[in-house]
Amino acid sequence: MGVTPKIAPSMLSSDFANLASEAKRMLDFGADWLHMDIMDGHFVPNLTIGAPVIESLRKHTKAYLDCHLMVTNPIDYVEPLGKAGASGFTFHVEVSKENWQELIQKIKLKGMRPGVALKPGTPIEEVYPLINSENPVEMVLVMTVEPGFGGQKFMPEMMEKVRMLRNKYPSLDIEVDGGLGPSTIDVAASAGANCIVAGSSVFGAPEPAAVISLMRKSVLENQEKC
Ligand SMILES: O=C(CO)[C@@H](O)[C@H](O)COP(=O)(O)O
Numbered sequence: 001m002g003v004t005p006k007i008a009p010s011m012l013s014s015d016f017a018n019l020a021s022e023a024k025r026m027l028d029f030g031a032d033w034l035h036m037d038i039m040d041g042h043f044v045p046n047l048t049i050g051a052p053v054i055e056s057l058r059k060h061t062k063a064y065l066d067c068h069l070m071v072t073n074p075i076d077y078v079e080p081l082g083k084a085g086a087s088g089f090t091f092h093v094e095v096s097k098e099n100w101q102e103l104i105q106k107i108k109l110k111g112m113r114p115g116v117a118l119k120p121g122t123p124i125e126e127v128y129p130l131i132n133s134e135n136p137v138e139m140v141l142v143m144t145v146e147p148g149f150g151g152q153k154f155m156p157e158m159m160e161k162v163r164m165l166r167n168k169y170p171s172l173d174i175e176v177d178g179g180l181g182p183s184t185i186d187v188a189a190s191a192g193a194n195c196i197v198a199g200s201s202v203f204g205a206p207e208p209a210a211v212i213s214l215m216r217k218s219v220l221e222n223q224e225k226c
Pocket residue numbers: 010012013035037068145146147148149150151152177178179180197198199200201
């Protein structure tokens with residue numbers, strides 16, 4: 001399997017009042033990406049950040065900003081997020097059934113990497129056309145909790161989706177998000193996930209660097225077994 005591990009602390013669990021220093025702290029601890037949860041209070045019952053915050057953070061870091069759009073109208077965010085310096089733009093398949101081709105094209109034109117996310121209740125088959133397309137997404141985010149809040153319990157039953165994706169697409173970036181940490185990483189990594197988002201388990205740890213390193217090791221070890 002040729003996909004590298006990417007450990008992405010979810011900045012939703014950070015102290016938003018000190019976002020730049022929290023980001024630096026995570027990168028110093030060994031994070032590969034910074035996961036940025038953008039919520040509109042409509043697609044999910046929570047409201048977080050948008051392009052102005054991404055733009056402010058971009059002034060302080062060159063890191064890959066992995067933006068997860070939990071919004072009803074992702075197309076409206078492409079231009080502002082591209083301008084703000086987002087790196088990845090992952091939209092939800094549930095709200096993009098009509099316009100995903102246009103959306104992927106626009107995301108790439110703005111210099112971002114397109115990804116598609118799916119909620120726990122959405123069958124994995126719904127993302128296949130977006131991967132098989134001539135202009136495909138480059139990452140699939142399998143949500144392992146209902147999107148909206150940090151600190152929820154990992155749903156192991158989502159691993160069947162990860163396994164199906166990995167069998168079909170050996171070199172695809174497959175991200176998991178929600179309830180990941182030392183007690184759940186092996187299940188996710190052995191199913192084939194290589195991009196790991198973790199909020200409370202990293203920010204709440206006495207030694208976040210140890211948690212990041214343990215999760216990377218698990219992804220690498222499980223890949224060696226394949
Ligand atoms: O997108 C979300 C929640 O919607 C996540 O990124 C959470 O922020 C992950 O937090 P933990 O479950 O790891 O605490």
